[in-house]
Amino acid sequence: MGTPRDHYDVLGLPRTASPDEVKKRYRQLALELHPDRNPDPAAQERFKEINEAYAVLSDAEKRAVYDRFGHGGVDQRWATPEDLFRGVDFEELFRGSGLDEIFGNLFSGAFGGGGQRRGRSIQVEVELSLEEVAQGARRTLELERLAGCGTCGGSGAAPGTQRQACGTCRGSGQQRVSRGGLGIQFVSTMPCSACRGQGSVVTSPCKACKGDGRVRREAEVDLDFPPGIEDGAALSVRGAGEAGPAGAPAGDLLVQVRVAPHARxxxxxxxxxxxxxxxxxxxxxxxxxxxxxxxxxxxxxxxxxxxxxxxxxxxxxxxxxxxxxxxxxxxxxxxxxxxxxxxxxxxxxxxxxxxxxxxxxPRKGKLKGxxxxxxxxx
Ligand SMILES: [Zn+2]
Ligand SMILES: [Zn+2]
The missing domain is CATH 2.60.260.20 (Urease metallochaperone UreE, N-terminal domain)
Known part of the structure; x- marks a missing residue:
């Protein structure tokens, strides 16, 4: 594995960039590269890169260490992603963008330890008329989504059996990965690939869901749109997305609002x-x-x-x-x-x-104005 890229290069900023510039640039890139918006696998890699760069450059202490000692210095002091991302308030950064929850979830899932992966969030677009905006509106959405399997109660294990602790990660759901950088070895943790971060595996899978703990099902979700809502506004309904694998918490329903043009x-x-x-x-x-x-x-x-x-x-x-x-x-x-x-x-x-x-x-007309x-x- 090669040397990681320079954090300033990753964000495309000069070394003299102010904290505000770092924040602004990161926010812009993150909105572009977020996996919920950009399915390209290359974007996912870039997304990880900019998150790390931001974690370092947004913190005065980490940035000072990085400026003097480079990647090696930072990796030595903040060895795990948990250390690196501690104190970075992504939710605050994206508040009001409609993406604060996605980011909050994303980072708690990716770096927050625990291992359990949440279900996917579902994105929908809802078009409202200006009449509905004036009154406020309630809409019932019909969604087909993965929901907890009723046969096994979401565990994925056939009734009468149980999930077994994963042998690869010994039930922690995490895997340690060592990486070399500037001659210094450091270790980071990732979700375990054998159990996909769940910490346990199914030995006799439930027949109804083939061991996943989820089945595809139609569901109705009621949505309330407050009066005066803007075109482009985003709402999120916590837990109304897809169920997580093996009983992990559900993702969210993310609603993008469009207001139709009005004739009058x-x-x-x-x-x-x-x-x-x-x-x-x-x-x-x-x-x-x-x-x-x-x-x-x-x-x-x-x-x-x-x-x-x-x-x-x-x-x-x-x-x-x-x-x-x-x-x-x-x-x-x-x-x-x-x-x-x-x-x-x-x-x-x-x-x-x-x-x-x-x-x-004709009298003298007035063109003014x-x-x-x-x-x-x-
Ligand atoms: Zn099942
Ligand atoms: Zn495992």
Missing amino acids: FERRGLDLLASLQVPFHVAALGGAADLQLLDGSAEKVQVAPGTPGGTVLTLERKGLRDARGRRGDLHVLLDVAVPQRVSPRARELLTELAQELGEGA AWGKLGKRD
Whole structure:
């Protein structure tokens, strides 16, 4: 085995990188290379590499030792992965990304000792309408997933028999692996390959699950989406993923939220933007026009006399609400409708009106600010 790569090279950072830069760069790479997102085996190797690099470079003491003595120095002081990763708070690092739990689980599984491997997490995407976002929504998902086998109670051993301690790891579920680096031998632990980290093996397998302790089964999971949820938000339901092998804890259900575009409303955070057509006589004389809201109710929008088209009216606290009771505003872009078909009588009246208003000669138009309004319409 060759010399491990330089931690700075692994993260693509100069040796002068600040702690913030290390954190930022690692976070970015980890999101890219996480096995739940990137199935490429090469990415898995890279993922291990960046985790080690981060464990060292994110800790002032480990980084100082590494800078002076290189891999050998670090390996001597922090010989096992448990030592190396102790104190690295991955959950904190990924909080809010929707991946904090995945990372928490991943690292407790990979480095936390214990050996028992959790079940796989299941990722699903759920599309919500803006109406559902406004109200909050409940969805029932039908999933086909590995669940604990009822015949053997998840142990994988045929009824009346028991799992036996693994001979290879003597029941610890872990395997010691020595590795050489810079002339120094050091030892790390990995899940035992004979029992896949379980510490025990099945000698007479359960027929229903062939010794795995799990069977594929359909299940329904209820999901609650709070009002105001954002497009791209991630939810996780602990333990709603696949059952773990041999009775190990289940993985999680990870839900990615998509909010479908709406025909009449656009959204920015909790604010909504809608366009409302008003007849030109309402714009001229003032009046009210009905705007249908997301909950189906009608909002009377008051239009002041002489309101030009393109005006944006803001109705405070009529936007989306969120679970904490905050509420956004509703912005209404007025679109003044000009009659397309004109009856002879209407033509007469309009001509008379034009004479009365003296609008025969165009007045100086105002271009100022028009681009801004165009921008708002996108
Ligand atoms: Zn079974
Ligand atoms: Zn074993």
